[in-house]
Amino acid sequence: MIDKRFRIAAVIGISLVFLLAWVFPIVWSVMNSLKTEQDVLAYPPKFLFAPTLAAYRDVLFGSGSILPNLLSSFIISIGTTIVTMIMAVPAAYALARLRVPGKRFAGFYVLATQMLPPVGIIIPYFLILRNIGWMDTYQGIILIYLSFSLPFAIWLLVSYFEDIPFEMEEAAYIDGASRWKTLWRIIIPQVRGGIAVTVVFVFLNAWNEFLFAVVLSGNTVRPVTIAMFNFVSVEQTLWTKLAAVSVLAMLPVIVLGIVAQKHIVKGLTVGAVKGGGRR
Amino acid sequence: MKNTEFTRRAFLKSGVATSAALAAAPSLLNGAMAQEADLAPYKAAKIDWQQFKGETITVAVIPATYFDNLITLAPQFEALTGITVRFEKIPPAQIRQKSVIDLTSKTGTYATHAADPMYYSLYAANKWVEPMETYLSDASLTDPAWFKLDDIVPAWRNANSVDGKLLGMPYDGEVTLQVYRKDLYDAKGLKPADDLQTFVSNAAAVHNPDARVWGAALRGVAGAGQNVYIYSSLFREFGGQWFKDGRLTVNGPEAEAALTWYVDLMRKYAPAAAQNWNWPDIADAFSQGTIGTYVDAHSSASVVNNPEKSKVIGKVAYARWPKGPSGKRVTSIWNWGFPINAALPDKRKKATWLFIQWAACAETQARTAHRFAGPAKRSGVNRISIWQDPAYVGLMRGFGDNFVEATLASLQDDTDVDWRPRVPQWPAIGDTLATAIQSALAGQATAKAALDEAQKRIEPMMRG
Numbered sequence: 001m002i003d004k005r006f007r008i009a010a011v012i013g014i015s016l017v018f019l020l021a022w023v024f025p026i027v028w029s030v031m032n033s034l035k036t037e038q039d040v041l042a043y044p045p046k047f048l049f050a051p052t053l054a055a056y057r058d059v060l061f062g063s064g065s066i067l068p069n070l071l072s073s074f075i076i077s078i079g080t081t082i083v084t085m086i087m088a089v090p091a092a093y094a095l096a097r098l099r100v101p102g103k104r105f106a107g108f109y110v111l112a113t114q115m116l117p118p119v120g121i122i123i124p125y126f127l128i129l130r131n132i133g134w135m136d137t138y139q140g141i142i143l144i145y146l147s148f149s150l151p152f153a154i155w156l157l158v159s160y161f162e163d164i165p166f167e168m169e170e171a172a173y174i175d176g177a178s179r180w181k182t183l184w185r186i187i188i189p190q191v192r193g194g195i196a197v198t199v200v201f202v203f204l205n206a207w208n209e210f211l212f213a214v215v216l217s218g219n220t221v222r223p224v225t226i227a228m229f230n231f232v233s234v235e236q237t238l239w240t241k242l243a244a245v246s247v248l249a250m251l252p253v254i255v256l257g258i259v260a261q262k263h264i265v266k267g268l269t270v271g272a273v274k275g276g277g278r279r
Numbered sequence: 280m281k282n283t284e285f286t287r288r289a290f291l292k293s294g295v296a297t298s299a300a301l302a303a304a305p306s307l308l309n310g311a312m313a314q315e316a317d318l319a320p321y322k323a324a325k326i327d328w329q330q331f332k333g334e335t336i337t338v339a340v341i342p343a344t345y346f347d348n349l350i351t352l353a354p355q356f357e358a359l360t361g362i363t364v365r366f367e368k369i370p371p372a373q374i375r376q377k378s379v380i381d382l383t384s385k386t387g388t389y390a391t392h393a394a395d396p397m398y399y400s401l402y403a404a405n406k407w408v409e410p411m412e413t414y415l416s417d418a419s420l421t422d423p424a425w426f427k428l429d430d431i432v433p434a435w436r437n438a439n440s441v442d443g444k445l446l447g448m449p450y451d452g453e454v455t456l457q458v459y460r461k462d463l464y465d466a467k468g469l470k471p472a473d474d475l476q477t478f479v480s481n482a483a484a485v486h487n488p489d490a491r492v493w494g495a496a497l498r499g500v501a502g503a504g505q506n507v508y509i510y511s512s513l514f515r516e517f518g519g520q521w522f523k524d525g526r527l528t529v530n531g532p533e534a535e536a537a538l539t540w541y542v543d544l545m546r547k548y549a550p551a552a553a554q555n556w557n558w559p560d561i562a563d564a565f566s567q568g569t570i571g572t573y574v575d576a577h578s579s580a581s582v583v584n585n586p587e588k589s590k591v592i593g594k595v596a597y598a599r600w601p602k603g604p605s606g607k608r609v610t611s612i613w614n615w616g617f618p619i620n621a622a623l624p625d626k627r628k629k630a631t632w633l634f635i636q637w638a639a640c641a642e643t644q645a646r647t648a649h650r651f652a653g654p655a656k657r658s659g660v661n662r663i664s665i666w667q668d669p670a671y672v673g674l675m676r677g678f679g680d681n682f683v684e685a686t687l688a689s690l691q692d693d694t695d696v697d698w699r700p701r702v703p704q705w706p707a708i709g710d711t712l713a714t715a716i717q718s719a720l721a722g723q724a725t726a727k728a729a730l731d732e733a734q735k736r737i738e739p740m741m742r743g
Contacts, residue, residue: 037588041567043491123380130386214373215380219365229370230342236582237559 026250032243040239055240059231059248066245069227074252075138076213076223077206080145084153084202087146089195092157093183097169107158110151118148122215129216136218144212149202156201160194161187196263204253224249318359320642324425326418331630332361336390338634339378341371341615344655345451346393348647349638355646356637362630375706382407387622390631393615394447396438397503397705403441404703408618411445414632421632426640431661434694435614441701448639451659452614454689455512458565458583459572460485461596461680463492471572471598475516475540478572478601482548485571494548494571496564497541500557501717503709508611509574510716511699513537516603521700527741529712530730536604538726542719554720566591574600576611577686578658580678596680599689608693614661641665649674666690704740711736 032040034051059066094100095107125144126135134140164187172182188195210225217226224245231242321328340346350366357363367389369377378392382402394402402408414420415428428436435449457478459471463485472478482494497509514521517540519533528534545553548571550564562582564570566589583595600608617635619628637643641662648657649671656674665671666687675683702708715733718724724732 037585041563041588043567043569123384126380127384127386130384130388135388214369215377218367226370230368232370232559233342233344234371235343235559235578236562236585 029243029246029250032239033247035240037238037240040243055244056248059241059244064230066224066227066248069222069224070248072221073207073223073225073249076141076145076221077203079138079142080149080206081199081203083142083146084149085195085199088150088153088157088198089188090183091150092154093161093187095154096158096161097166110154113147113151114155118211122212125212126215135216136220138221141213141216141221144216145206145209149205152205153198153202156198157191157194160191164190193264196260200256200260203256207249207253317355321359321637321640324422326420326422328360328633330419331626331633334627334630335363335365336627336631336634337365337367337388338617339367339369339374339389339392341374341393342368343451345647345657345659346615348651348653348655348657349450349643351651351653352643352646356634359637360630360633362633364634382620382622385622387620387624387627390620390623390627391617391635392620393450394439394618395504396435396447396612396614396616397699397701397709399439399441399446399618400701400705401703402618403444403446407621408446409621409628411448411619414619414629414636415445420629421636426636427664430641430664431639432614432663432690434612434690434696435616435661437694437696438612438614438698439616439618447616447618448635449614449616449661450638451657452612452661453576453578453659454610454612454686454694455509455574455600456577456610456685456689457572457574457598457600458579459596459598460565460568460570460591460594462594463571464596471596472601474602475513475604478574479540479544479548482544482571486548488550491569492571493550493553493569495544496549496553496556496561496570496573497545498556498558498561498575499545499549499554499717499720501710501713502557503706503713505557505713506716506720507699507709507713508613510537510541510712512574512600512609512611513541513603515609515695515698516600516605516607518603518605518607521697527700527702527708527737528734529715529737530727530734534730535726538716538719538730541716542722542726545720546722554717563588576613577682577689580682581658584678593679595678597678597682597685599685599693607695608689609695609698610689610693612694612696612698614659645671702741707740708737711740 031047033055034053035046035049036052036054039046039049058064095103100106129135129140129144132140134143168186168190169182172186177185207223208225209223213221213223214226217223228242228245228249231238231245340350346366346368353364353366374393375395375398378389378394379398379401381388381392382405399408415423415426431449432452434454435452436445439445439447439449457471459481463469464471464481467484469481469484470477472481478495484494485492486494498505500506502508514534514537517533517537519531519537521527521529523531550569553561553564556564558575558579559582561570561573561575562579565573566583566585568590577597580595580597583589584592586592600610602608617638619631619635621628623631639661641664644660644662644665645668648660648665649668651657658675658678660666660671666683672683675686699705700708711733715724715729719726719729723729
């Protein structure tokens with residue numbers, strides 16, 4: 001018994017250490033965002049201080065407001081997520097279920113697009129967008145983001161589709177449902193957890209992307225990841241404002257994570273009750 | 280503007296370093312500043328400013344107050360010339376990447392961009408930018424008597440020239456200076472270092488980590504513009520030559536001595552974290568009173584004098600680089616210059632030249648510096664005449680003792696055009712050297728081993 005209790009204590013202890021390591025930078029950012037520049041640099045580091053919202057006021061409503069950049073990030077990330085999901089769900093289903101000629105090759109091809117280092121393809125992308133006049137446009141950035149979010153989403157979803165027992169589909173066909181109706185009514189509710197996970201990842205990747213955004217965007221499309229750099233100028237780092245922007249940029253992703261978690265957990269339990277094997 | 284009677288207090292109140300408020304100015308000033316009367320000093324030039332009316336050019340700059348001031352005044356340029364300017368702000372690390380992509384693909388996206396002087400060799404080797412001479416010597420485009428090219432800091436012009444040809448017009452620049460705590464030095468009866476040995480002994484004298492004062496700090500973080508930026512001055516001061524028998528050489532006895540000095544100073548007298556520090560970190564630490572002295576860009580004076588966070592205001596003084604064993608002082612000759620993209624159509628190249636001429640001329644330099652209506656004044660103006668203008672000098676004196684004198688003397692006497700090796704392969708070579716310096720600073724390799732390794736990696740780059 002002692003042995004077991006010790007083991008639980010050890011697990012909790014180790015988890016706490018990890019949790020602390022993960023949570024600390026976030027807590028620290030939040031704290032810095034509420035400090036004055038002087039408090040940020042204070043030694044020993046201040047954990048108790050008179051909080052101020054000045055940094056938030058400046059980055060939101062000051063001259064260099066990041067609101068347009070947040071909007072820019074939202075348009076890009078939501079656009080990328082919607083288009084990706086519309087295309088990835090049927091594609092993943094087809095790769096998991098249908099007897100399509102060249103399926104294996106298609107699967108590999110999808111994965112292969114993920115193997116190129118992004119820096120290697122940035123010049124071709126730049127030239128393509130430049131030639132079709134889509135530099136610094138939302139459709140341009142979303143198109144480029146699709147090139148890596150789509151393969152990723154398809155591969156993630158395929159495994160979820162494969163986990164659904166074929167018998168469920170057969171039952172639907174016997175009841176007279178078409179393939180589309182089966183996909184929509186039977187399969188998709190089953191992979192809800194998988195879809196939620198994929199949405200979170202695709203959104204997150206698009207939201208955090210920097211390299212392509214910095215090269216392919218301009219004054220019109222300017223996501224928050226790039227605008228953030230205005231606070232790390234060549235002259236000095238404006239720590240409080242940088243922290244405030246970071247916290248603001250984290251919020252949507254955290255909210256999305258919390259919302260999606262409900263579905264992720266539900267998806268897991270559904271699978272657990274019904275069982276099912278890989279086909 | 281009456282700036283002749285600027286005291287330190289008034290100067291600091293004006294918030295030289297508060298870059299936060301900087302962009303508030305455009306909307307307020309646009310209307311007022313674009314008026315006809317304001318353009319008179321430009322119209323004194325015997326050229327037709329309106330000859331490229333209707334053209335649109337895009338200019339890439341970095342987020343920095345000195346460019347923000349220029350952007351604020353851009354409506355005046357548009358009123359003067361009828362040319363539309365779009366500015367795009369790109370973070371400093373990415374502006375090089377993005378402009379090289381633009382130049383290499385010949386898309387002409389940026390008519391001009393804030394360029395790193397170390398990139399001109401690469402630009403020249405590929406003919407990506409236009410020689411300035413073409414435009415300077417064309418009487419329909421430039422009035423030499425009005426523009427006064429010779430008034431622009433010669434060191435910066437040299438830095439932006441390849442084989443004697445000027446490729447980018449300096450807009451704003453810096454030199455590296457010794458910045459020190461007058462109060463700490465006075466208490467110990469120290470003088471700012473005249474040579475590197477004294478720099479070390481000064482650092483040792485004020486070094487007192489128990490009281491949270493470290494003797495000195497230099498940039499430690501890896502990067503062609505970070506640790507290499509400081510190391511290159513040391514290397515030259517120790518008598519190092521970048522080229523031996525026409526071969527780029529980064530190792531050898533002088534290099535080892537320079538790097539050993541750097542490593543020893545950092546180990547003994549800098550905070551341990553300084554290995555990963557860049558200039559803003561050093562300035563932040565100095566402003567909190569924890570560093571006795573550092574050598575870095577003169578423009579960092581605005582950070583250590585920022586009333587919002589500095590605790591050392593009134594205790595800061597400046598001096599030139601300490602002399603090295605070779606007897607030389609070697610400061611940096613960094614500047615942001617504007618080149619003309621060779622991929623542009625002819626007419627737009629000329630329109631771009633008008634923009635560059637406007638940005639680099641004495642009138643605009645003054646209007647973006649001491650005569651700027653917003654809070655942020657520039658400390659890197661490109662004109663010798665402005666550095667001698669009492670209105671500007673009075674303002675700059677607010678940064679502390681000997682600031683103007685040290686800056687000017689460094690600009691005139693301590694510059695060295697071969698401060699860093701100017702070769703087209705610089706971006707890759709700079710990175711290699713940066714890694715070598717870092718591994719020595721971190722104690723992963725001896726100075727000799729690190730430099731020999733760098734030499735081995737650099738040789739194939741120079742051949743290729």
